[in-house]
Amino acid sequence: MARKTFISYKYSEATELRDKIVEALGDDSKYYQGETSESPDLSDRTTDYIKAQLKDMIYSTSVTIVIISPNMKESNWIDWEIEFSLKQIKRSERRSGTNGIVGVVMKHNGGYSWLRPSIENSDGxxxxxxxxxxxxxxxxxxxxxxxxxxxxxDVCKNVDMLTGSYISLIKEEDFLNNPNKYIENAYEKSKNTDNYTLCRQK
Known part of the structure; x- marks a missing residue:
């Protein structure tokens, strides 16, 4: 089943990957609630105005896709968008649910070791x-x-990459090959938040 999604990303370095994700959603892209290349430029708007626009986009979604890029932390918005996604917000008689969140790790310099290097443990x-x-x-x-x-x-104390963390980190190419798999995984976790110790504040 398709889920309404929002993509949180650093505009100056992840716009191309955002577009690839929207394209990979195929017919489900009609449920995407975030910015596109046709969206109006908000860079000259006030902080309060931008927040109001983002709140409207995120409120109706159930899964937030966060693009993990090398300079992501320079963004003024991504951590706030994650925080808003995790909160249950009441509007009139309706309360939004906690969004599922999946991190899509951008390929950089041909790989992912900039963020996620691999090591071999003593047990192999x-x-x-x-x-x-x-x-x-x-x-x-x-x-x-x-x-x-x-x-x-039990020896390494490794956890499953999809269920061991509320926010899983998925390689860009893996996500693009099967976005529905990872979106559904994030959604399922959002319906079982008691299985996780959630931090809802940045």
């Missing part, structure tokens, strides 16, 4: 590390927060 298993300095605190605090954790390896 490969572990993927994350350089948290590239991530907002609200993303870090919503990773490895399954409660109780379900380990795929």
């Amino acid at each position: 298993h490969i572990a993927v590390l994350t350089k948290n300095e590239y991530l907002y605190d609200i993303i870090i605090k919503n990773r490895f927060n399954q409660e109780p954790p379900e380990y795929t390896c």
Whole structure:
């Protein structure tokens, strides 16, 4: 089933990937509620005006896709958009649900090691590390927060990449090959928030 989605991204470096994601959604792109290349330029608008526009876009969605790019933290909006996505907002008689969130890691310099280098553990298993300095605190605090954790390896204490964290990090090419898989995974977690210790504030 298609989900209404919003894409949070740094405009100056991730617009091309945003467009690829919208294209990869295929027929489901009609449920996409965020900016497109045809959207009006808001750069000269006030902060309050921009926030109001973003709130309207995010409010009706159920999944937020966050593009993880090298200079993401320079954005004035991404962490706020994640925070708003996680909150339950009441308007009139309706309360929005907590959005599922999936991070799409941008390929940079031909790969993903800029954010997620791999190492081999002493038991021979490969572990993927994350350089948290590239991530907002609200993303870090919503990773490895399954409660109780379900380990795929009791020795390594590795968790499943899709269920072990509320905000999973997915390689750009994997997401583009099957966006519905990762959107549905994020949505399912949003319906089972009791399984996670959520941080809702940036």
